[in-house]
Amino acid sequence: MDSAKGQNNETSETDFPQPHPTASINDKTALAVKYLQDRSVPFISAQSSTWSTDATAFNLRVPVNPALLIYARTAKHVQDVVDCGVAVGLKVSARGGGHSYTSLGLGGENDHLVVDLTHMSSISVDSDTYIATVEAGARLGDVARELFDNGGRAISHGSCPAVGISGHILHGGYGWASHNYGLALDWMVGASVVLANGMHVHCSKTENCDLFWAIRGAGSSFGIVTSYELATFAAPTTSIPFKVALDWQTEQQKIEGVTALVAFVQKVPADLNMRCE
Structure with missing residues (x-):
């Protein structure tokens, strides 16, 4: 490094x-x-x-x-x-x-x-590249709103608006769009990090790449991230929520039903996001 x-x-x-x-x-x-x-x-x-x-x-x-x-x-x-x-x-x-x-x-x-990091929460989006710069104290709800309001953009992330971006993205970041767009950390293209020696460094795939590899999954073990650079995708213009109630009565029906549902989910198009409750 x-x-x-x-x-x-x-x-x-x-x-x-x-x-x-x-x-x-x-x-x-x-x-x-x-x-x-x-x-x-x-x-x-x-x-x-x-x-x-x-x-x-x-x-x-x-x-x-x-x-x-x-x-x-x-x-x-x-x-x-x-x-x-x-x-x-x-x-x-x-x-x-x-x-x-x-x-x-x-x-x-x-x-x-x-x-x-609550007071370090600014969010900006480059109008040419749609790369977002997000400070480490931002919340998911604020990130989602700012990305959408600045070019109709989005990243894959969780559904709780009050959750902070840092703990979420540094350890994965599963959410509604993960079936098609992966984890939140998959959209990280750069980050600024304060190391244990007090140095404030930038990392990406081409700069301090070992640190960049490490923070995407175990970020809290290698320093304190102060900001992220995130690639984005075009947010869907519409969403279609749906709910299916399955009236399974017997134990055998439940076993067969869950087995069939798992098989179905594995075959559905990537842009169809589902959650079983």
């Missing part, structure tokens, strides 16, 4: 006081607070009035307590948080839509610096 093409922070961390090897989480968090304040990076702590709401896990069965919650508004903010984690000895995690069932957006365990 040629990380030399990336952009690093200008500020050296060598003068920042390093925590003692046996420093407590409170000591490390205090250092992180100073680090972020010195760089004007917006964050909240456990003492903030909105902490109980903003830092609560989506799945209440898996409660997690972050060290700090940082509201990044730029890629530079993300770089600062990653460098902060290295400087003070705290792990860094990113939260997109925040819908992880195991609270991975909050680190999956206590005491992470959590980068919330």
Whole structure:
């Protein structure tokens, strides 16, 4: 990987006081607070009035307590948080839509610096190539609307509008159009990523291609994506919803019916999307 093409922070961390090897989480968090304040990076702590709401896990069965919650508004903010984690000895995690069932957006365990990407949500579409540039905090509903409003375009993605693009596309992204158009990650043609060393790099099939290969399926393990470039297709102008109620009474009817339905679905045209309930 040629990380030399990336952009690093200008500020050296060598003068920042390093925590003692046996420093407590409170000591490390205090250092992180100073680090972020010195760089004007917006964050909240456990003492903030909105902490109980903003830092609560989506799945209440898996409660997690972050060290700090940082509201990044730029890629530079993300770089600062990653460098902060290295400087003070705290792990860094990113939260997109925040819908992880195991609270991975909050680190999956206590005491992470959590980068919330909510405020990085801009979406634009090139009028010539129809390549969309989508920031990592955008939600699927906003992506779908902006793509359609700017040239009648679309990508393959899930059906829940509140889900964040990042957790969805970095780990696959199955949806209604997948039968014909594949997964959401199949439409990614480029991405900008902050690596663990603080470098902000771009990757594609021709640039940092090993990173590009890795993030399409395991993206949260290799850095924090700040934006995506997505190829698009012409969105259908019409849709025909339909529902078939099958009155299967006996166990044998159900077995034969499901078997026949599976065989039917495997033979239908690719542009016919179906879901069995």
